Amino acid sequence: EDQVTQSPEALRLQEGESSSLNCSYTVSGLRGLFWYRQDPGKGPEFLFTLYSAGEEKEKERLKATLTKKESFLHITAPKPEDSATYLCAVLTYNTDKLIFGTGTRLQVFP
Amino acid sequence: DAGVIQSPRHEVTEMGQEVTLRCKPISGHDYLFWYRQTMMRGLELLIYFNNNVPIDDSGMPEDRFSAKMPNASFSTLKIQPSEPRDSAVYFCASRGYGIEAFFGQGTRLTVV
Numbered sequence: 001e002d003q004v005t006q007s008p009e010a011l012r013l014q015e016g017e018s019s020s021l022n023c024s025y026t027v028s029g030l031r032g033l034f035w036y037r038q039d040p041g042k043g044p045e046f047l048f049t050l051y052s053a054g055e056e057k058e059k060e061r062l063k064a065t066l067t068k069k070e071s072f073l074h075i076t077a078p079k080p081e082d083s084a085t086y087l088c089a090v091l092t093y094n095t096d097k098l099i100f101g102t103g104t105r106l107q108v109f110p
Numbered sequence: 111d112a113g114v115i116q117s118p119r120h121e122v123t124e125m126g127q128e129v130t131l132r133c134k135p136i137s138g139h140d141y142l143f144w145y146r147q148t149m150m151r152g153l154e155l156l157i158y159f160n161n162n163v164p165i166d167d168s169g170m171p172e173d174r175f176s177a178k179m180p181n182a183s184f185s186t187l188k189i190q191p192s193e194p195r196d197s198a199v200y201f202c203a204s205r206g207y208g209i210e211a212f213f214g215q216g217t218r219l220t221v222v
């Protein structure tokens with residue numbers, strides 16, 4: 001069965017304190033791995049798509065990387081506005097269903 | 111583009127009443143997904159359509175739930191009769207040429 005596991009569940013950082021969020025996946029035939037950001041009361045906002053191991057994508061203070069078993073979302077020198085829940089999802093070649101992890105709730109304090 | 115549009119944003123209803131949630135996907139997108147989000151279970155896929163045709167409804171919890179997509183620009187998710195355990199945030203998402211799905215702002219449903 002295809003599975004996505006995110007860790008940690010919650011993360012508290014001081015402003016400027018860099019860290020990484022993890023997304024481990026077990027799927028048959030990865031078509032794409034996605035990172036989304038979700039603010040309270042809003043829908044998930046698309047951040048990145050990663051297609052194959054070794055690929056990296058960057059956007060401002062965020063950098064997403066992918067291996068054959070997991071993905072990391074690196075946050076460099078975070079700011080309070082980076083506080084949100086970050087969701088990882090995978091799409092396989094077997095189906096058009098997007099399978100989500102349970103998310104990491106990030107809080108960045110000034 | 112205005113993105114995926116859902117209505118209403120909030121719905122409070124009494125147990126046993128019919129509830130209809132609405133979604134307008136991004137123009138030109140041929141996939142439409144309905145998700146439900148709760149604290150306990152996270153984001154769960156309920157049903158998805160391709161070119162207005164339901165492809166997989168295995169996530170629909172029971173017969174009280176139904177979804178339709180009469181045309182490429184409109185979909186509904188109906189719950190009849192509603193129960194308190196249906197309280198959740200319901201999201202609609204659409205996907206076009208690429209494989210990324212884009213989400214609406216959601217409908218927060220409270221059944222009392």
